[in-house]
Amino acid sequence: MSSRRSRSRQSSGSRITDDQIIDLVSKLQQLIPELRGRRSDRVSASKVLQETCNYIRNLHREVDGLSDRLSQLLASADTDSDQAAIIRSLLME
Amino acid sequence: MASILPLPELDPSPEISSEFQRKKRRKTDEKSSSYHRMQGNPRMNRWRTGQEQQIYSSKLIEALRRRSTPTSSSANGNDVRDTAYRVLAVSAKGTSRWSRAILIGRLSAKMRKHKKAKVSANRKLRKPASSGKRRKLPVVQRKLLALGRLVPGCRKLSFSNLLEETSDYIAALEMQVRAMTAITEFLAVGNDGGAQPPADRLGSNVNS
Numbered sequence: 001m002s003s004r005r006s007r008s009r010q011s012s013g014s015r016i017t018d019d020q021i022i023d024l025v026s027k028l029q030q031l032i033p034e035l036r037g038r039r040s041d042r043v044s045a046s047k048v049l050q051e052t053c054n055y056i057r058n059l060h061r062e063v064d065g066l067s068d069r070l071s072q073l074l075a076s077a078d079t080d081s082d083q084a085a086i087i088r089s090l091l092m093e
Numbered sequence: 094m095a096s097i098l099p100l101p102e103l104d105p106s107p108e109i110s111s112e113f114q115r116k117k118r119r120k121t122d123e124k125s126s127s128y129h130r131m132q133g134n135p136r137m138n139r140w141r142t143g144q145e146q147q148i149y150s151s152k153l154i155e156a157l158r159r160r161s162t163p164t165s166s167s168a169n170g171n172d173v174r175d176t177a178y179r180v181l182a183v184s185a186k187g188t189s190r191w192s193r194a195i196l197i198g199r200l201s202a203k204m205r206k207h208k209k210a211k212v213s214a215n216r217k218l219r220k221p222a223s224s225g226k227r228r229k230l231p232v233v234q235r236k237l238l239a240l241g242r243l244v245p246g247c248r249k250l251s252f253s254n255l256l257e258e259t260s261d262y263i264a265a266l267e268m269q270v271r272a273m274t275a276i277t278e279f280l281a282v283g284n285d286g287g288a289q290p291p292a293d294r295l296g297s298n299v300n301s
Contacts, residue, residue: 016252024256031263049236052259056243059266066273067177068170073280074157 021045028052140264145184150272153180175199181269189261190254194246 025045029035032055035043139145156176178195185192230238240255241248244262247255 020253024253028256028260031260046233046236049233049240052263053236053239053243056240056259056263056266059263059270060243062270063177063266063273064170064174066270066277067174069277070157070273070280071170071173073277074173 025049138264140261140268146268146272146275149180149184149268150276152184153177153272154276156180177269177273181265185261185265189265190247190250190258191245191262192265198245 025048029038029043029048032048032051034051034055035048153176156179157173160172160176179199182192182195187193237252237255238248240259241250244255244259247258250258
């Protein structure tokens with residue numbers, strides 16, 4: 001594809017071959033749970049990149065939600081003295 | 094796991110805390126053995142091991158505990174998230190570019206607070222200059238740029254470096270989600286466990 005060839009020309013210094021690109025993209029594809037089962041010749045590189053971006057954004061959102069939840073739990077754990085004592089004793093060595 | 098060192102139980106507290114203690118002791122010995130077990134990607138498989146998750150969990154809990162004791166009402170969602178990312182970057186031990194970028198970003202943010210935001214003004218001036226001459230890039234290239242913006246510190250990497258950083262970053266994020274989920278569940282149980290505890294654990298019941 002012409003886009004792949006133009007990309008390898010732009011990456012100066014290290015000549016990236018098309019095979020390397022295919023290899024890296026397939027390796028990335030294995031990490032994304034959505035695309036893990038699909039055959040690599042059906043999934044284009046742009047779809048892999050798009051799904052990667054979406055997946056990272058989802059993970060960021062999950063981390064944000066979890067941290068909000070964690071902050072709520074920590075705040076509520078501080079107020080209740082009985083359970084706070086337990087949690088404190090569990091968290092400390 | 095091959096080498097599990099038998100450690101004495103230090104105190105008769107609930108098993109979760111003793112697990113944390115055991116994992117804190119174990120981490121220095123088993124870290125070297127876990128590197129030999131890797132198949133193809135030595136760095137990325139590291140995030141998959143349960144040991145790494147336990148290290149992260151204990152570090153995160155330490156950081157959260159240290160943070161919330163000086164000021165009682167600072168359990169902010171954003172603070173927790175920043176702490177979580179910082180601990181994650183520290184756990185990477187400087188082997189990956191995104192972890193270094195996170196830590197450097199925090200450092201410069203702290204210094205910016207003291208120096209009255211001169212650095213951030215420069216960054217704002219830089220942005221409209223780059224978006225003025227926006228060319229029509231091929232689709233894959235555009236998505237590559239978007240990906241580079243998502244992973245911290247990877248905006249100008251080459252293609253192969255960017256993909257390598259991305260896979261490491263994704264593995265680390267997955268581990269972070271698993272660890273925080275486990276901690277959240279643990280704390281939730283600790284909060285609601287006042288309703289149905291074993292009689293010997295709690296001194297006085299909260300509600301019935």
